[in-house]
Structure formats: C-alpha cells, structure tokens
Amino acid sequence: MSQLVAIRGPARGIPKEGPPNLRDLDRDGLAAWLGAHLEGAPRHRAGQLFRWLHGRRVSDFSAMSDVPAADRARLAARASLRRLDVGAVLHARDGTRKLRLVTADGQSIESVLIPNDERGYTQCVSSQVGCALTCRFCATASLGFQRNLATWEIVDQVYQAQDLLARDGGEYAPRITNIVFMGMGEPLHNYNQVRRAIELLTDPDGAGLAARRITISSSGLVPAIERFAGDPLAKEVGLAISLNATTDAVRDEVMPINTRWNIAALLAAVRSVPPHRRRYVTFEYVLLAGVNDSDDDVRRLAALVGDIRCQINLIPFNPHPHAPYGRPSAARVRRFLDLCRAAGLRAYVRTPRGDDIGAACGQLALSGGQPSGHVSSDMSSAP
Structure with a gap:
C-alpha cells in the first residue's frame, strides 16, 4: 500500500507582494478597484481597461491609447500588468x-x-x-x-x-x-x-x-x-x-x-x-x-x-x-x-x-x- 498522503498542503500561498495585477479581477472587481483608486474616472473606463487587458493583452499601460495619459500614469503607479x-x-x-x-x-x-x-x-x-x-x-x-x-x-x-x-x-x-x-x-x-x-x-x-x-x-x-x-x-x-x-x-x-x-x-x-x-x-x-x-x-x-x-x-x-x-x-x-x-x-x-x-x-x-x-x-x- 502506498504511503502517500491523499491531499498535500501548499508550501506557500499565492504571492500578494507589490501592486495588484489588474488581470486578476473580473469586471465587477475591476470597476470597484477603479472606483477606489482612480478618482473621477468615468463609468466606461472599466470596460476600456477590460478590453485592453483581456482582448488585446497589453503588458504596458502606455499602450492604452484611448485612456487619458494622466489616468495611464496613475494606473502605472498603483497597479501591475505583469505577465508570465x-x-x-x-x-x-x-x-x-x-x-x-x-x-x-x-x-x-x-x-x-x-x-x-x-x-x-x-x-x-x-x-x-x-x-x-x-x-x-x-x-x-x-x-x-x-x-x-x-x-x-x-x-x-x-x-x-x-x-x-x-x-x-x-x-x-x-x-x-x-x-x-x-x-x-x-x-x-x-x-x-x-x-x-x-x-x-x-x-x-x-x-x-x-x-x-x-x-x-x-x-x-x-x-x-x-x-x-x-x-x-x-x-x-x-x-x-x-x-x-x-x-x-x-x-x-x-x-x-x-x-x-x-x-x-x-x-x-x-x-x-x-x-x-x-x-x-x-x-x-x-x-x-x-x-x-x-x-x-x-x-x-x-x-x-x-x-x-x-x-x-x-x-x-x-x-x-x-x-x-x-x-x-x-x-x-x-x-x-x-x-x-x-x-x-x-x-x-x-x-x-x-x-x-x-x-x-x-x-x-x-x-x-x-x-x-x-x-x-x-x-x-x-x-
């Protein structure tokens, strides 16, 4: 009989260090995050970001051409688009x-x-x-x-x-x-x-x-x-x-x-x-x-x-x-x-x-x- 355990515990948790990765958020989560961290952003901004994150798969906020430069700078300072x-x-x-x-x-x-x-x-x-x-x-x-x-x-x-x-x-x-x-x-x-x-x-x-x-x-x-x-x-x-x-x-x-x-x-x-x-x-x-x-x-x-x-x-x-x-x-x-x-x-x-x-x-x-x-x-x- 095998001595292996049925289920092992993880060696560590999911890393939480650093700014949040916006690709980790669903639509509602993305909208909520923007509401808390991008003051004054219009309601449609979450949809714009979602399409850049998941449709065009960009890895740099500077590529988001229809997002105002000031918002891109604020996003870059507060969030991550890191990829594997x-x-x-x-x-x-x-x-x-x-x-x-x-x-x-x-x-x-x-x-x-x-x-x-x-x-x-x-x-x-x-x-x-x-x-x-x-x-x-x-x-x-x-x-x-x-x-x-x-x-x-x-x-x-x-x-x-x-x-x-x-x-x-x-x-x-x-x-x-x-x-x-x-x-x-x-x-x-x-x-x-x-x-x-x-x-x-x-x-x-x-x-x-x-x-x-x-x-x-x-x-x-x-x-x-x-x-x-x-x-x-x-x-x-x-x-x-x-x-x-x-x-x-x-x-x-x-x-x-x-x-x-x-x-x-x-x-x-x-x-x-x-x-x-x-x-x-x-x-x-x-x-x-x-x-x-x-x-x-x-x-x-x-x-x-x-x-x-x-x-x-x-x-x-x-x-x-x-x-x-x-x-x-x-x-x-x-x-x-x-x-x-x-x-x-x-x-x-x-x-x-x-x-x-x-x-x-x-x-x-x-x-x-x-x-x-x-x-x-x-x-x-x-x-």
Missing part, C-alpha cells in the same frame, strides 16, 4: 507544443497546445504549481505542491499561447477553440481562481471562448465536485473525472485520494451534477498494464457507470521515470475498448499527443523532452 515569462517552447513531432512558463516568484508551470483534427487548438491549462494530490501514475505528483495559481496566472497561460500562435501564423493564425483544465494541479482544489478564470476567458471582450468548449477535470475531490454541481458553472462547462480503477483497493493504491472519498462517494457526487444537454460526463481511465486493464475491470466499470450519461476516455499509460507502471500492449488496449463497447459504454482511446516532449497526459513534470523534440527558447515579451 516564457521560459521555453517545446515542439513535438505531431505538432503539439509545450509552453514552460515562469511566475513572478520564480515557479515554473507547463501548458500544452494540441492541434485539433480540424483547424484550431485545444489548450491544456494548469491550475497549481505542482499538485496537491498524489496520483502515482502522474509525473506532476513528483513535484510536490508549491501553491495555487492566481487567476491572472491561469488566464495568461491562454494569452501567452494566443500570442505564440499570432506570432507564428500572422493574419491567418489558428485559434484556441477548446480549453481543458487537465494540466498541472487539481482544478477543483483551486476552485475560486479557476472559476474566475473561466469567467474571464469566456467574456466576449476577452478570449471569447465558448463555455461549452471548456472542461474541468477532477481526480475525485468530492466536496468540490458537490460544490460544482450546485454552481451555475456546471450547466455551462464540461466535467471529466479521473477514475482509473474499478475497485477501492486498486484506486487506493493508484490514487490515494480514494482513501478519503471512495468510488461510491465519488460516483454519488458525479450523479449530483446536473445533466448537460449537449455533453457527457467524461471518465478518464488510464490503462496500467496488469493493474486495471483486465476483462473483469471492464465488467466492473460497466456496472459502476452504466447508468450515468457518460463517455469513457481510455488513456494508455504514458511512461515516465516517476511511476512504477507500464503501458498495456496495443492488443490489450484494443480488447479493453471492444469489451467496453460490447457492454454498452461509449468508449474511445485517446491517442498520446506530444509524448516525445513530455507533454502527454500524466507527463507534465518540467522535463525537457526527448532529443527528437525541438526546443526553442523564447523570452520575448508579449505585445
């Missing part, structure tokens, strides 16, 4: 890119851009520095848990990726069309910041992403899933659950969070989430050779989730040096898929993307990737 630094961009053979980003307090996080089958990209976004949970198949768990990310640090991952695509593609740059909170960290453990980030990313004056194209993943933080179920957000964005076992004994070992909230408690919480008319609940199931990939596992899986409007994403384990598991053979994966479908489950195999640069599911651990991946340093500032 881009430490490196790693390029995989399949077109996937991994952005290594550095925070103001020197912490590193990773975010992944995955080409869609059609035009556009899906971005995998991080919500914590490291992770509070201790899933044994996930490389991020080896980093420990440093802290939650601030709202601006979450949204700026998307803005940095948008800037990268714009620099590479010019006028005809592809767009980010989908966001999945499946990067570093447990998103629901950083609930308030993730929620506010989604509000900002879906604002038509910002990134303008469709809420139906955003998915939040959880490893089984039951109280937070129950909170999500009662939140209007649950009617807008998708939910993915990292299940990865069909018995408590196996899930306790693979995902120690199960020792706090077992499979029955987890599925009860999932059933409390209001059904989405356009989407299914997704169960992520990482296939570990000889651990959770048997024919009996399929039968138990069907019994566990067969009554839930869901789909199953089967993920052949992506090897890395931080986990003691192996990937099942292609034949074993195919049989597991066929048995799932025969049992009436809506099941798919997720093809590994970016595994040559350590960007595939479960591999984010600030690694440099394999020699076949191309690494480009990019320390240029955002526009």
